[in-house]
Every structure is written in C-alpha cells, then in structure tokens.
Amino acid sequence: MSMTSQTVWTVKSEQDTIHLAELLAAWAMPGTILALDGDLGAGKTRFSQAFAKGIGVSGIVNSPTFTIIKEYNGERLPLYHMDVYRLSEQEADELGLDDYFYGDGVTIVEWASLIEALLPPERLQLYIEHMGGEARRISITGMGERYAGWCEQLKAMGAG
Secondary structure: OOEEEEEEEEEEOHHHHHOOOOOOHHHOOOEEEEEEEEEEOOOOHHHHHHHHHOOOOOOOOOOOOOOOEEEEOOOOOEEEEEEEOOOHHHHHHHOOHHHHOOOOOOOEEEEEHHHHHHOOOOEEEEEEEEOOOOOOOEEEEEEHHHHHHHHHHHHHHHOO
C-alpha cells in the first residue's frame, strides 16, 4: 500500500489560491499529476491558470471544456490541461491519457473523480469548495510518497 497524506488549505482570497498553485508549481517535475475536483465555479480553472504561470506557461490558459485536452509549453515543463466533465470513463480511456500521465510534462485533470479508475495511483488530489465570497477550502490528498511529502510540507507551512 502506498503512502497517503491529507491536509486542508483554507484560502481567504483569490491571491491565496494563486499562492498555493504557485507553490505546487515550484515542486512540479515531469510526470506530476494534479487531480482537481470541486463545485462549479469553485476555482479549478483559476487554480490551473496560476499553476501554469508558475511553471512558465505564457499566454492565456482557459478551461479545456470543449477541447478536452490543451497542451501548453512552459519554460520549465509542458502542461497538459484536461477537462473530463463531458466524457464517460470509456471515452476518456480511448484518448490514451497514459501518454500524458507518464510523459515529460505536468498533467492537471479537472473533474478528475469522473475518471478515477484511469488515473495513476500516485497523484495529488485537490478538492476546492466554496466558503462564501473568495474564501475556499482546498482539501489536498497526496497519494504516493512524492505527493504525501508535498502534503507534509504544506502542513509544516501551516496548512490543515
């Protein structure tokens, strides 16, 4: 059984969400997987935009709702930004997602819980909840040694 760690990051403003995304971007390396879930309008795409900027993606990053996968070249790493909201698990499986998951970039999957069976066992799961206004509660689960370590680092910084 692989290592798992959990923490909660509470944000009071959009700037706090950006800070978390930039922090995680600084830790990203080839093969990093972020599985993002949350209410409609909770800030999944805003988080993804800040993360993308953190790995050096220039230009506009928007939700890949209708294209499903968007690829961006970052200064540090490529970014594969997915939105699987409109896909069945079978349709997602036919896209060959492993090429992205185990590639040399970072993958962010919005609505990841819809294709949970297809996700790599080691990943960072984030669930963003509205708390009113700009406040959000971001529940973070690190699955696997690397991501569990990220959660522990976040706890040491005062998360949870």
